[in-house]
Each structure stands twice: as C-alpha cells, then as structure tokens.
Amino acid sequence: MRNALYIFLVMLFAGWAMVACQWSLDHGQGGRSVTDIKVHRYDKLLDEYISGNSFSALQKMSTDYPQETKFLIEDVLAIGSVSDDNINLRLREYFSDTILKTLRRDARHKFRDMSRIERDFTRAFRRLKRELPHMTVPRVYAQLSALNQSVVVGDSILGFSLDKYMGADYPLYNQFYYSYQCRSMSPEFIVPDCLRFFLLSEYPFPWEWHRTLLDQILHRGKIHWVVAQALGTPTLEDELGYTAEEGEWCRERRERIWTHLVESGQLHSTDPMLARAYLQPAECTYPLGVDSPGKVGVWLGLQIIDEYMARNKNMTIADLLRETDYRSILKNLQLPY
Numbered sequence: 001m002r003n004a005l006y007i008f009l010v011m012l013f014a015g016w017a018m019v020a021c022q023w024s025l026d027h028g029q030g031g032r033s034v035t036d037i038k039v040h041r042y043d044k045l046l047d048e049y050i051s052g053n054s055f056s057a058l059q060k061m062s063t064d065y066p067q068e069t070k071f072l073i074e075d076v077l078a079i080g081s082v083s084d085d086n087i088n089l090r091l092r093e094y095f096s097d098t099i100l101k102t103l104r105r106d107a108r109h110k111f112r113d114m115s116r117i118e119r120d121f122t123r124a125f126r127r128l129k130r131e132l133p134h135m136t137v138p139r140v141y142a143q144l145s146a147l148n149q150s151v152v153v154g155d156s157i158l159g160f161s162l163d164k165y166m167g168a169d170y171p172l173y174n175q176f177y178y179s180y181q182c183r184s185m186s187p188e189f190i191v192p193d194c195l196r197f198f199l200l201s202e203y204p205f206p207w208e209w210h211r212t213l214l215d216q217i218l219h220r221g222k223i224h225w226v227v228a229q230a231l232g233t234p235t236l237e238d239e240l241g242y243t244a245e246e247g248e249w250c251r252e253r254r255e256r257i258w259t260h261l262v263e264s265g266q267l268h269s270t271d272p273m274l275a276r277a278y279l280q281p282a283e284c285t286y287p288l289g290v291d292s293p294g295k296v297g298v299w300l301g302l303q304i305i306d307e308y309m310a311r312n313k314n315m316t317i318a319d320l321l322r323e324t325d326y327r328s329i330l331k332n333l334q335l336p337y
Helices: 002-014 042-052 055-063 066-076 087-095 098-110 115-131 171-175 187-202 213-231 244-264 272-279 296-311 317-322 326-333
Strands: 139-143 151-154 157-161
Touching (some): 042 055, 042 087, 042 098, 042 139, 055 066, 066 139, 066 157, 098 171, 115 187, 115 213, 151 187, 157 187, 187 213, 213 272, 213 326, 244 296, 296 326
Parallel strands (some): 139 157
Antiparallel strands (some): 151 157
C-alpha cells in the first residue's frame, strides 16, 4: 500500500512544477473600471500632529479619517477610546518615545514616494475586480503603528503600517524580531500582505469545530494562489518569499511530506498548535525537521490549488474563493487522504 501511494504521488506531484497559471492577466476590459489607487497618507497627518501639535492635522484625522483614527487608537495601539477626554494628548505622548521618534523619521524618509506601491495596488485590484465584479475596492491608506499590526482591514478601508516594512536589514528590527520575521518586513511585501488580509476578510475561514489541518492548508493555499495571480508572481515559491534553496527543499520532499501527513493522521487533526506549526511563519516547519523552511503547509496548499485550477478550466476565481468543501478538491484530484 505504501509503495502504491508513493508511486501515485510521484506521478501527481511531478506535474505540479509544470502547471502554468491559468488566470489570464490581460483578458477583457472589466478591470479598468477600477480607477488608479492612491494611497492616502494618513501617516503624514499623524506625524504632523505628533511633531508639531498641529490642530489642523488633528482635525483632518477626526473628520476625514474617523475610522482609521478609531482603529489606530482603540485596536492597533490600544491606548483608550477616541471619545476619551485626553486621548489626543495620550496619542502624542505615546509616539514621543525616543525609539518611535527615530522610527517615524526613518519611515518618513523611506516612503517619500508611493508611486510603485500605488501601481501594484491598482494592477492587482483591477485583476481582482475583473474576476469578482461585486467586490468593493477599499480605500487604501498608510499609517504608523509603533511596530504593532502590519495590516488592518475595516469597512471599505485597508491600511498598512510603514514602520513594519522598513527593510529586512533595518537596524531597529534586530532588537524586536527574529531574522525569519525580518525577511518579510520590506516594502515589496506591502501589497501582497494587504491583498491576503483583504481576501481573508472577504472570504474568512469557516471555523467549525470539525475543521482540520487539511481545511486550513487548502484555505490558506487558495488565498495565496489568488494573490499570486493578481500580482503576476513569477513562481508559487515567490508568493511565500522562499529562497531558491527553500523551494528546492520542498519540491524534493513533496511526496514524503504528503505521505507523512496522511499516514501520521496529522492531515485530519484539529489541533490548533499543529496547524500553527505548518502554517505560521517560523524558522522551520517543526514537524518536518529543523532543516525545513517555515510555512510548508501553505506551500503544499498552493501546489494543490494550482493543480486543481489547472485541471478545472471552468472553475472561476469566485467559485474557488467560495469553495469550502476542501475534501471535494482532493477527491477531484484523486489525491489519497
């Protein structure tokens, strides 16, 4: 039985490396209904208020960006309520910390120009809108989070924190983050991170009690797959930020990884710690050994979804995002589970 399973997997997985992205990036004109996206510089208003105690900046924060301000104060920084009498003073005092002063200054210098980020957002949302015509394109804004959340999603708004994308080699990060975390804290990760969080908010994981590691692997895999198509990412490994060596490690062991998941029973586990080990950023995927890259579960989900979409040409992006019967995907591929 084990030999038969291994031979089947070799035949199936061998085709994965050759699967081309089937989402046409240029068909139709529907995506052009999305106007050019401009990043609202909420970060500049915040910096203006903190640096100069500017009443006009504070007024704009309250009147032009009430939801963004509420998110920042109550959820990101968690320093109180926007209705508190002294909340404005508390906000200024919070950002007056010496380290945060340096961070604000460096972010202001690094992100003087948003044109490339805006182009990437515009291109990606046009492609998404073409496939998801009923989708509401959010207002995109930049903020400073004092090294808290990287991305925030609200009702028709999508924000990212400049101070979380200063570059993997930004000196301040070494004091607070592991090296594997710093790898994804560069400007090129802003748009893909935002798209993933946005799609996860639109198509959240259905957290019923019976949901297994398999379900989470494929749900995360499909979100990453759609983002890769929207951005025209060259390879699926690039979507995860893998190095060439990490991608090779996964490809060389993909049959063994799947066999291990099936035969160990882990694929049907509902243990949240096991899911975390396979899906969350880390130095390695611990169940697979310390020489493995992190997030191998997401990599595996990406491969399965890629094969599934290649075999089902009539499946639309909207259909894929709505699909939550993940066992049916494996049955469609005749993949043992």
